[in-house]
Amino acid sequence: MKRNTTPHSTGQAGRAIGGLHFYTETLDAGRLSPLAFFEAGSDEFSGRRFYWENRDKTWKMVGIGHAAVLESEAADGRFADVRAQWQRLCSVLVKEEGDLNPVLFGGFSFDPKNRPSSEWSGFSPAFFAVPQFQLIEKNGHTFVSINMITEGEAAAADFERLRSIGESLIHEAQVMERTPAQKPDVSRLEELAKDDYMDAVGSVTGKIRAGEAEKVVIARSVELLFKDPVTPAAVLENLSSEQQESYLFGLERDGKLFLGATPERLVDLHDGHARTACVAGSIGRGKSAAEDRRLGEALLKDAKNRSEHQYVVSMIGDVFREFCSDVKIPAGPRLLKVRDIQHLFTPVEGIPDNGKDILDFVEALHPTPALGGTPREEALPIIRESECMDRGYYGAPIGWMDAAGNGEFAVAIRSALLEEQKARLFAGGGIVADSVPEDEYVETWVKLRPVMRALGGKLHG
Numbered sequence: 001m002k003r004n005t006t007p008h009s010t011g012q013a014g015r016a017i018g019g020l021h022f023y024t025e026t027l028d029a030g031r032l033s034p035l036a037f038f039e040a041g042s043d044e045f046s047g048r049r050f051y052w053e054n055r056d057k058t059w060k061m062v063g064i065g066h067a068a069v070l071e072s073e074a075a076d077g078r079f080a081d082v083r084a085q086w087q088r089l090c091s092v093l094v095k096e097e098g099d100l101n102p103v104l105f106g107g108f109s110f111d112p113k114n115r116p117s118s119e120w121s122g123f124s125p126a127f128f129a130v131p132q133f134q135l136i137e138k139n140g141h142t143f144v145s146i147n148m149i150t151e152g153e154a155a156a157a158d159f160e161r162l163r164s165i166g167e168s169l170i171h172e173a174q175v176m177e178r179t180p181a182q183k184p185d186v187s188r189l190e191e192l193a194k195d196d197y198m199d200a201v202g203s204v205t206g207k208i209r210a211g212e213a214e215k216v217v218i219a220r221s222v223e224l225l226f227k228d229p230v231t232p233a234a235v236l237e238n239l240s241s242e243q244q245e246s247y248l249f250g251l252e253r254d255g256k257l258f259l260g261a262t263p264e265r266l267v268d269l270h271d272g273h274a275r276t277a278c279v280a281g282s283i284g285r286g287k288s289a290a291e292d293r294r295l296g297e298a299l300l301k302d303a304k305n306r307s308e309h310q311y312v313v314s315m316i317g318d319v320f321r322e323f324c325s326d327v328k329i330p331a332g333p334r335l336l337k338v339r340d341i342q343h344l345f346t347p348v349e350g351i352p353d354n355g356k357d358i359l360d361f362v363e364a365l366h367p368t369p370a371l372g373g374t375p376r377e378e379a380l381p382i383i384r385e386s387e388c389m390d391r392g393y394y395g396a397p398i399g400w401m402d403a404a405g406n407g408e409f410a411v412a413i414r415s416a417l418l419e420e421q422k423a424r425l426f427a428g429g430g431i432v433a434d435s436v437p438e439d440e441y442v443e444t445w446v447k448l449r450p451v452m453r454a455l456g457g458k459l460h461g
């Protein structure tokens with residue numbers, strides 16, 4: 001660990017707005033397990049942590065504690081609200097050259113206009129936090145930043161205190177005895193409103209045939225009850241070791257953890273380059289390599305799945321052509337193979353026009369027809385009236401942005417909301433004119449497998 005001199009950032013004259021100050025200082029932690037660091041925060045900071053791994057595992061992030069919480073209850077202005085609050089903080093950031101950029105991590109709810117349900121309480125239409133202790137692992141090297149936000153200038157002793165807590169967390173993570181995580185003991189599995197889900201898929205195909213919409217995504221949920229309270233770090237550990245080719249996320253709020261392993265990027269903005277991916281259309285994995293190849297080839301040729309996919313390509317293409325120059329979209333999809341499932345996949349990229357930030361992309365893209373439908377204005381009311389649940393953060397944008405304008409958001413599918421001895425798992429599928437309820441039902445079981453496995457539940461499909 002380097003640096004244990006007096007805090008370099010306190011005492012400097014920041015460009016204070018209303019006395020607000022944002023201090024950051026980065027410690028070089030060498031090699032450190034991000035999950036051990038997450039676990040080290042269990043006693044003091046439970047309910048105020050996050051965990052993130054990008055899909056290719058070159059970037060892992062942990063947040064412990066809240067230096068600031070940025071929230072919005074505004075159904076229409078939530079993206080602008082978060083942007084304004086974040087810009088205000090960034091404008092008073094005091095940082096030296098060796099310090100990493102502080103990050104803001106969190107998510108938006110799927111549909112703030114749907115009736116809210118109590119299990120999602122605390123997960124506002126927008127909920128983001130700047131962590132007090134921020135771990136970033138880049139290509140195997142770990143940095144821990146201490147973030148402090150104060151009204152008025154901070155006393156050096158306050159920063160010193162925070163730094164020493166950060167050093168204790170690092171130490172605890174370094175010496176932690178780490179055994180492979182146990183699977184939670186499941187006592188009961190309940191399919192919630194299965195019949196309603198089947199009816200909804202049937203009636204939505206009817207609406208589509210009648211021309212009320214072209215595609216609508218319908219989802220359902222499954223509840224698991226456990227014999228004992230489940231430890232967040234253990235479930236994340238299971239997911240991390242079991243799910244390659246996926247983003248991993250965990251977002252705590254009070255006594256709850258929203259977690260998942262999703263293959264779907266919403267948008268990545270780095271060094272003036274924007275990337276997204278159309279992921280829609282699904283088939284299972286084969287037991288042998290030959291069967292897997294056959295299934296993949298069948299998926300590529302399947303008219304119903306191609307139409308599910310094409311709605312997404314067309315809508316994402318429209319947003320990118322509006323927001324970017326130099327847009328690249330391949331002529332046809334290829335396969336994205338994840339552990340339990342293969343999807344049709346079309347990557348899209350472009351150079352954002354001046355002034356477009358990551359929240360502009362998130363706002364315009366969410367929900368893509370991979371989670372909402374086409375046209376969006378028709379699909380969302382159909383989802384509200386057909387689904388017997390509040391999606392909360394399922395299917396919604398989750399991710400981060402930094403003070404330099406870089407960031408990445410994933411689509412929070414293959415996910416579950418965990419609270420003590422109970423978890424609610426979510427999965428859905430794109431319904432088009434020729435969808436069959438029983439097939440869609442089977443597809444949801446396959447999509448439930450990643451979180452089901454990590455939570456110790458029985459796998460179907």
Ligand SMILES: C=C(O[C@H]1C=CC=C(C(=O)O)[C@@H]1O)C(=O)O
Pocket residue numbers: 217219264279280281282308343369370371413414426427428429430447
């Ligand atoms: C809605 C989900 O997946 C979406 C993403 C990929 C493929 C999908 C499909 O083939 O139906 C869905 O649009 C989910 O996993 O809950």
Ligand SMILES: [Mg+2]
Pocket residue numbers: 280281282308429430443
């Ligand atoms: Mg599908």
